Amino acid sequence: MSIGNSPEDERPFEDGRSSDGHEEEARPSVGRALQQARIAAGLTVDDVSSATRVRIAIVHAIEADDFTPCGGDVYARGHIRTFAKAVHTDPAPLLARYDDDHGGRPAPTPAAPLFEAERIRPERRGPNWTAAMVAAIVAVVGFVGFTAFKGGDSDSDAASQVTQGATPSAGKPAAPKPSNTTATPKSDPSDSAIAAAPQDKVTVQVSAVDGRSWISAKDHNGRMLFDGLLKKGESKTFQDSSKVNLILGDAGVIQLYVNGKKIEDDFQPGAVERLTYTKGDPEVG
Incomplete structure (x- = not known):
């Protein structure tokens, strides 16, 4: 079957009889009903694809009652509604038939299971206490060696220097506070x-x-x-x-x-x- 030919080339199969030779009175499937409505409207698959902006392959799949390419029940129902409007038929009974065949209206599907890989985040590491302890020990040993070398009166001078040197370092964390305060507000969309x-x-x-x-x-x-x-x-x-x-x-x-x-x-x-x-x-x- 060539895509986009006249609707007569895409007539539904005449399978109105069951295996025992009696005519079936069951209503047509969703795909068959849409196909029959399209042909009755004098439209080709290309016409329906252009009118609905649904890809030709998906139109063929819907007419064959294969809704897998639609991407889920929500999108399948949307395609059925759009398809029905394009071929001038009522979508309500088709949607009801689809729900009967697929277990009722679809419940909202959480996105997390589909994108589980994106939830993986690098493990947050704690502070390196070993390096901090080594640095503290080195500082203490250096301070003791320095005071022992200077001796006597230089002990007080060293203590004074250490005290004076500690003052700026203790005040350093306070300096970035204004910049952090200004960076706190987030530019949320508005x-x-x-x-x-x-x-x-x-x-x-x-x-x-x-x-x-x-x-x-x-x-x-x-x-x-x-x-x-x-x-x-x-x-x-x-x-x-x-x-x-x-x-x-x-x-x-x-x-x-x-x-x-x-x-x-x-x-x-x-x-x-x-x-x-x-x-x-x-x-x-």
């Missing part, structure tokens, strides 16, 4: 910080605040700026001279700041959103 974005460009900040989500970002020429998974707590900032196009795999976990303004759209968990932002006041294209 509306005012993002508002400093250039006015002659469009600036979009994408933050995964409630979970992880696949995102894609392109500039006004269609050049890919980013295509990958954004983990919980991570942010990405994209900038272009005129326009930024976004696709959010799970828009419900995303917070957007566009040109210095927080976007208050009520995105639903698991929803795939396609957004376009330009210069000035944020406007969804």
